[in-house]
Amino acid sequence: LPAPPARLPYVPHVPPMPLLGKVTATTFALERPRCVFDGHADASDAVWLAVAFANASATFRNPRSRADVPPYKQLPTARSYMTLETAAAAYSCSAPSPPVLRVGGDTACRDQGRQDPCNGPLPSPGPYRVKFLLMGCRGPKAETRWSEPILLRRALSPGTIDPAPTRRGSDVVVIASILASLGAVLATAVLGALGAKVWGSLCHQELGTDAFTRRSYRTHHIPPALPQPLPPGCGCSPPGLC
Amino acid sequence: MAKSDDCIHILQGLLVFGNVVIGMCGIALTAECIYFVSNPHDLYPLLKATENNDIYAAAWIGIFVGLALFALSILGIIGVIKASRTLLLVYIILMLITFAFEMASCITAATHRDSLTPSLFLKQMLERYQKSEPANDSDNEVTKTWDELMLQNHCCGVLGPSDWQEYTSAFHLTHSDADYPWPRQCCVLDAQGLPINLDGCKLGVPGYYNSNGCYDAISGPLNTHAWGVAWFGFAILCWTFCVLLGTMFYWSGIEY
Numbered sequence: 458l459p460a461p462p463a464r465l466p467y468v469p470h471v472p473p474m475p476l477l478g479k480v481t482a483t484t485f486a487l488e489r490p491r492c493v494f495d496g497h498a499d500a501s502d503a504v505w506l507a508v509a510f511a512n513a514s515a516t517f518r519n520p521r522s523r524a525d526v527p528p529y530k531q532l533p534t535a536r537s538y539m540t541l542e543t544a545a546a547a548y549s550c551s552a553p554s555p556p557v558l559r560v561g562g563d564t565a566c567r568d569q570g571r572q573d574p575c576n577g578p579l580p581s582p583g584p585y586r587v588k589f590l591l592m593g594c595r596g597p598k599a600e601t602r603w604s605e606p607i608l609l610r611r612a613l614s615p616g617t618i619d620p621a622p623t624r625r626g627s628d629v630v631v632i633a634s635i636l637a638s639l640g641a642v643l644a645t646a647v648l649g650a651l652g653a654k655v656w657g658s659l660c661h662q663e664l665g666t667d668a669f670t671r672r673s674y675r676t677h678h679i680p681p682a683l684p685q686p687l688p689p690g691c692g693c694s695p696p697g698l699c
Numbered sequence: 700m701a702k703s704d705d706c707i708h709i710l711q712g713l714l715v716f717g718n719v720v721i722g723m724c725g726i727a728l729t730a731e732c733i734y735f736v737s738n739p740h741d742l743y744p745l746l747k748a749t750e751n752n753d754i755y756a757a758a759w760i761g762i763f764v765g766l767a768l769f770a771l772s773i774l775g776i777i778g779v780i781k782a783s784r785t786l787l788l789v790y791i792i793l794m795l796i797t798f799a800f801e802m803a804s805c806i807t808a809a810t811h812r813d814s815l816t817p818s819l820f821l822k823q824m825l826e827r828y829q830k831s832e833p834a835n836d837s838d839n840e841v842t843k844t845w846d847e848l849m850l851q852n853h854c855c856g857v858l859g860p861s862d863w864q865e866y867t868s869a870f871h872l873t874h875s876d877a878d879y880p881w882p883r884q885c886c887v888l889d890a891q892g893l894p895i896n897l898d899g900c901k902l903g904v905p906g907y908y909n910s911n912g913c914y915d916a917i918s919g920p921l922n923t924h925a926w927g928v929a930w931f932g933f934a935i936l937c938w939t940f941c942v943l944l945g946t947m948f949y950w951s952g953i954e955y
Binding site for chain 2: 559618644
């Protein structure tokens with residue numbers, strides 16, 4: 458019987474650094490394990506990532522050889538699959554590599570249905586648990602612990618967004634109230650002035666006076682007539698008596 | 700006698716000055732509203748799609764009100780100098796009508812500015828951006844406007860790229876979430892228009908994607924537009940109110 462795989466204490470986890478896309482609706486990122494498999498791995502070994510639904514991780518059985526590896530398309534039925542087959546050298550201490558692995562980033566293999574290990578997008582939000590499995594020619598040689606459950610994002614429908622403003626701005630109230638009062642004052646003033654004119658002309662038209670107009674009289678100053686001296690043709694000294 | 704003549708002359712002078720100011724403000728209002736209506740920031744398609752473009756209606760009213768104010772101020776100056784009752788009566792009545800229209804424009808601009816919330820644009824963007832079967836032309840316009848907005852302002856979504864993750868969208872019906880957590884326009888692009896690091900952009904590594912939202916780029920010009928129409932119109936109306944009261948007082952005092 459082959460020896461059971463060594464249990465490494467490493468726990469896979471989502472990277473702690475702030476990356477906006479580390480967990481999306483169909484993918485998630487994992488911190489790349491470094492120096493975890495050194496001492497257990499040969500040059501020809503491969504490290505796989507086993508992904509299982511969180512409630513199915515307890516029943517996951519390590520495959521005995523590469524041919525028994527559960528493929529991606531069996532995830533809905535078998536509730537687990539393995540992917541991200543990588544040479545063990547890529548996870549060694551001295552390998553320069555990006556610090557993050559992305560699970561679910563390959564849409565081409567899902568659409569084309571290739572038989573190779575497929576890192577296809579995850580079909581449901583999960584939660585999922587993952588572990589790394591070091592596979593040699595004769596079966597699994599080492600495995601890490603299962604990760605904590607990773608829950609993917611659930612997106613809401615945009616119909617839940619309420620576009621109404623939360624509160625009426627105070628500017629609108631100020632503008633509307635002041636303008637309305639100005640308009641009311643103007644309308645009242647015009648109606649009042651016109652009404653007073655009409656009232657005045659109706660009540661006072663017999664008298665012929667108008668109490669509201671301010672007349673400016675430009676008077677022509679007519680001096681009283683002075684008695685004209687008679688023309689000197691009469692010759693009588695008391696006038697009128699000749 | 701001479702004193703009341705002086706008073707009349709002072710009142711005439713004030714009314715002429717008031718009307719000159721109204722005329723100039725009318726021209727300024729027309730110019731400002733023409734600028735807004737000409738859509739300098741290409742945001743009109745977004746507003747038209749929300750069926751909430753009343754701030755444009757307010758600007759259109761502002762154009763005509765401004766011209767009317769200019770014409771009426773000239774009429775008012777002539778009426779005051781000639782002390783003609785009929786001219787001034789016509790002036791007062793037409794000014795009241797213009798006052799009413801401008802009041803409507805100000806209140807409309809102020810009210811509808813309030814209704815342009817981030818949620819409104821978010822909902823519209825999620826439902827219409829890159830819609831696969833565009834129901835009408837306005838969906839294409841919305842997509843084009845958002846593309847240009849995101850490219851020119853180096854922004855993503857309304858509040859940030861997480862808008863695309865928190866809500867389902869028409870965009871995600873045609874573009875899978877694994878390949879496109881957010882649109883490519885949210886990535887930092889090089890001179891050829893390709894992302895400088897596509898994997899970094901998909902993961903959300905700072906520096907390879909635009910993390911700020913576009914709402915500031917939208918609301919800035921719209922605020923300027925709405926407040927320019929609303930508050931400037933309000934100021935003109937306050938001044939016009941005083942001039943109209945003075946004119947009515949003057950009108951009631953001139954002889955037949």
